[in-house]
Amino acid sequence: MYHTAFGVYGILFQGNCLAVIKKKAGPYQNRYDLPGGSMEAGELLEDTLCREFKEETGMTVTSYHQLGTINFLYPWRYKETTMNNHICVFYEIRAIVGKLEKNVHQFTGQDSLGAVFFPIEQLNEQNASPLVIKACEVFKQEAFTAKSQRLMKWDVLEAPSYE
Template sequence: MDASSTRRLAAYGLCVQDRAVLLVQVKHHDGSRSWTLPGGGVEPLEDPFDTVIREFTEETGYTATVHRLLGVDSRVIPPGESWRRVAHQNIGIFYHVNIMSGALRQEANGDTMDPTWVALDRVAELDRSSLVDVGLQLFRNRPVTGHVASVPIGGPIRH
């Protein structure tokens, strides 16, 4: 990786209950908002397994347990579409999580807001990160490879 690119390793939790998925909103650098999965960046020396549990709790108020690994996704955001104006690679590790305890609440002093249960049949209507679609494909299809095809960006789907 050179100075003209960046990389981020992140872990995301997909929680589905009663035909609804738990999503959070993020505010982008341009002021717009979109829906995404609870999760976030893996800290130095942190295990991604621990990251997803930590981030899920921080962003939703629920304590979760990992049910299973769903898969890994790598996507590159071209320089012209990245807010950093350099090519950016996001490597996401997706886990199926179950809620153990807690209560739904806003993240304190964080980048995410409005944790909300969204009916699975309403997700396609949302302005959302492609991470949502990747996570749901991994959850529904459970590919042996842990990999699904790239999600096209456009319309309500963004990087």
């Protein structure tokens, strides 16, 4: 049985670094992940992007461009399900106000411990979510390829891969 998750995510580069969060819950816990997440009732995609980005990084998005939507299918045990279908809408963040917060406000539902700009060449499948790997691909190819992925194996990390 499949669990379906839908989220909106922002990709922000600073030089050869990517803005990533330290994920504390879900299938990407203990890995670097993109800022973003689930829509709340009545939100537009762009509202979700801006709210989630602010909550998880401390920065306010002022300009963005939608890159596209893909999904990731992979094994993950959640409640009665054994597979996850993660549908992701990606946005390129073009301008922000404020600075990245290494520690962000904690509240019920917050799954970010804080954010960092992390060198793209140090992000990999052992320390990052598939979303981050996709963002690294966007950086290297200078383009977004709307190709979904099926992962045969996925491990939820028991210990943090980040500092």
